[in-house]
Amino acid sequence: xxxxxxxxxxxxxxxxxxxxxxxxxxxxxxxxxxxxxxxxxxxxxxxxxxxxxxxxxxxxxxxxxxxxxxxxxxxxxxxxxxxxxxxxxxxxxxxxxxxxxxxxxxxxxxxxxxxxxxxxxxxxxxxxxxxxxxxxxxxxxxxxxxxxxxxxxxxxxxxxxxxxxxxxxxxxxxxxxxxxxxxxxxxxxxxxxxxxxxxxxxxxxxxxxxxxxxxxxxxxxxxxxxxxxxxxxxxxxxxxxxxxxxxxxxxxxxxxxxxxxxxxxxxxxxxxxxxxxxxxxxxxxxxxxxxxxxxxxxxxxxxxxxxxxxxxxxxxxxxxxx
Amino acid sequence: xxxxxxxxxxxxxxxxxxxxxxxxxxxxxxxxxxxxxxxxxxxxxxxxxxxxxxxxxxxxxxxxxxxxxxxxxxxxxxxxxxxxxxxxxxxxxxxxxxxxxxxxxxxxxxxxxxxxxxxxxxxxxxxxxxxxxxxxxxxxxxxxxxxxxxxxxxxxxxxxxxxxxxxxxxxxxxxxxxxxxxxxxxxxxxxxxxxxxxxxxxxxxxxxxxxxxxxxxxxxxxxxxxxxxxxxxxxxxxxxxxxxxxxxxxxxxxxxxxxxxxxxxxxxxxxxxxxxxxxxxxx
Numbered sequence: 001x002x003x004x005x006x007x008x009x010x011x012x013x014x015x016x017x018x019x020x021x022x023x024x025x026x027x028x029x030x031x032x033x034x035x036x037x038x039x040x041x042x043x044x045x046x047x048x049x050x051x052x053x054x055x056x057x058x059x060x061x062x063x064x065x066x067x068x069x070x071x072x073x074x075x076x077x078x079x080x081x082x083x084x085x086x087x088x089x090x091x092x093x094x095x096x097x098x099x100x101x102x103x104x105x106x107x108x109x110x111x112x113x114x115x116x117x118x119x120x121x122x123x124x125x126x127x128x129x130x131x132x133x134x135x136x137x138x139x140x141x142x143x144x145x146x147x148x149x150x151x152x153x154x155x156x157x158x159x160x161x162x163x164x165x166x167x168x169x170x171x172x173x174x175x176x177x178x179x180x181x182x183x184x185x186x187x188x189x190x191x192x193x194x195x196x197x198x199x200x201x202x203x204x205x206x207x208x209x210x211x212x213x214x215x216x217x218x219x220x221x222x223x224x225x226x227x228x229x230x231x232x233x234x235x236x237x238x239x240x241x242x243x244x245x246x247x248x249x250x251x252x253x254x255x256x257x258x259x260x261x262x263x264x265x266x267x268x269x270x271x272x273x274x275x276x277x278x279x280x281x282x283x284x285x286x287x288x289x290x291x292x293x294x295x296x297x298x299x300x301x302x303x304x305x306x307x308x309x310x311x312x313x314x315x316x317x318x319x320x321x322x
Numbered sequence: 323x324x325x326x327x328x329x330x331x332x333x334x335x336x337x338x339x340x341x342x343x344x345x346x347x348x349x350x351x352x353x354x355x356x357x358x359x360x361x362x363x364x365x366x367x368x369x370x371x372x373x374x375x376x377x378x379x380x381x382x383x384x385x386x387x388x389x390x391x392x393x394x395x396x397x398x399x400x401x402x403x404x405x406x407x408x409x410x411x412x413x414x415x416x417x418x419x420x421x422x423x424x425x426x427x428x429x430x431x432x433x434x435x436x437x438x439x440x441x442x443x444x445x446x447x448x449x450x451x452x453x454x455x456x457x458x459x460x461x462x463x464x465x466x467x468x469x470x471x472x473x474x475x476x477x478x479x480x481x482x483x484x485x486x487x488x489x490x491x492x493x494x495x496x497x498x499x500x501x502x503x504x505x506x507x508x509x510x511x512x513x514x515x516x517x518x519x520x521x522x523x524x525x526x527x528x529x530x531x532x533x534x535x536x537x538x539x540x541x542x543x544x545x546x547x548x549x550x551x552x553x554x555x556x557x558x559x560x561x562x563x564x565x566x567x568x569x570x571x572x573x574x575x576x577x578x579x580x581x582x583x584x585x586x587x588x589x590x591x592x593x594x595x596x597x598x599x600x601x602x603x604x605x
């Protein structure tokens with residue numbers, strides 16, 4: 001039970017009524033029913049009636065997906081790769097680009113239910129007082145089984161709307177996953193692999209050009225192997241991150257060749273960096289990679305992501321909308 | 323067409339110029355020289371009293387207190403005789419801030435949102451500093467980055483994110499689906515204190531000024547509202563900055579209704595402030 005609601009997964013004081021969509025909580029058949037003793041609380045709630053919004057603005061968890069997935073098809077994009085490969089920085093740069101008015105192909109920015117989440121990773125890539133700026137910190141590993149989810153709404157010139165959700169997961173999950181698929185610490189990676197509609201794998205050019213070349217090359221290849229298992233038609237993009245740092249052509253071929261040593265239906269490579277570069281277009285490549293995913297997944301996609309309590313038969317739920 | 327149900331809700335944060343606009347608009351409606359006129363003076367004019375007094379003395383009006391939430395319905399008619407209601411809410415702009423901060427809408431606002439058929443969002447772009455991030459300003463060299471100390475400054479929502487969240491919350495409260503582009507409520511984005519923008523911006527179309535200053539917000543509005551159901555206009559309610567204490571004699575002499583102008587969505591300067599209402603009645 002959460003707060004005064006008898007339903008376990010309803011948090012009326014944070015995100016409003018999740019079950020019945022009641023504006024006035026005391027009208028709800030689940031609200032305050034088994035806490036009859038606390039009549040004072042109920043009276044108080046009646047006095048200060050508020051409409052609460054059902055999203056927090058922060059990075060979403062699985063339950064938060066209800067509001068999105070009950071309304072439209074969600075495209076889940078798995079952001080994968082070893083720790084410090086630049087996954088979060090990629091997402092932060094993507095958001096900065098959209099905030100500065102960039103569009104993804106024909107699609108432009110049409111909102112997000114995780115603005116606070118985006119803003120906090122982008123905050124690191126924004127200049128602040130005292131002229132300071134730095135990269136986002138390490139995405140911490142925690143006991144969670146689902147990654148932090150960042151949401152984007154996009155709309156094209158014909159008015160069609162797309163909902164994208166990106167996973168922002170710690171690299172350690174993938175490192176555990178490489179070693180042992182059944183490792184309890186790899187559950188998050190397994191979840192991403194099972195549910196994502198598309199994948200981006202990050203190859204860290206900085207590491208691939210430095211002392212840790214061997215380890216970085218091995219990790220990238222092994223994550224790719226795991227991703228390729230039961231991949232099907234789902235797009236698989238290789239992101240050469242921090243591409244402003246040069247990597248030996250031989251190394252590139254080793255990794256690229258390894259990934260393509262068995263046929264892949266939808267595979268492409270992109271060179272990206274937080275620095276735009278002179279002519280390389282490292283920023284526009286970030287946008288292109290998402291555009292490519294949208295083009296490929298636009299046709300055939302996974303069945304809608306199953307979220308607990310999402311009853312597809314429920315006409316009222318499907319009409320609830322943001 | 324008689325349309326009694328047209329209700330325009332004015333949305334603006336602190337210092338967005340709501341009070342001055344209200345006072346000036348009332349003054350114009352009441353002089354009955356412009357296109358839109360007031361049918362009969364409202365019984366209770368308290369919410370405009372202070373600003374009308376100040377402007378008539380050539381001074382700037384003070385800040386509206388945070389907790390106020392009065393409402394003044396002005397019945398307005400057009401030259402042709404059509405009547406409708408311009409619902410003028412009076413509230414401290416901080417309420418807008420806390421709507422986004424606390425992520426909830428109180429009873430009074432919910433009622434306003436439900437009844438409104440048009441939204442007039444007032445923003446002072448001259449007060450918003452541009453975001454400087456890796457896209458707009460680039461990054462220093464690797465070596466420089468390494469010498470920098472860990473940042474402790476807390477995250478602050480950018481203006482773009484703030485206004486997008488505000489509009490998302492209002493649309494949710496009104497239970498307006500955004501799967502298809504929104505036609506209702508119509509949205510007028512008002513760039514207030516237009517006279518304080520950079521000189522070159524004052525020569526631009528209001529829509530392009532918004533696009534230049536807050537491109538992400540421009541994307542959000544233009545992709546979620548159907549073309550023809552939203553617009554951007556410039557507004558200078560008082561035409562020049564007034565002091566809270568020192569009267570402007572020119573103002574006192576000519577009267578506040580001789581000052582103030584708006585820049586239509588087509589970029590034309592218009593001294594009839596009541597024209598702002600037209601945006602909600604016409605396509």
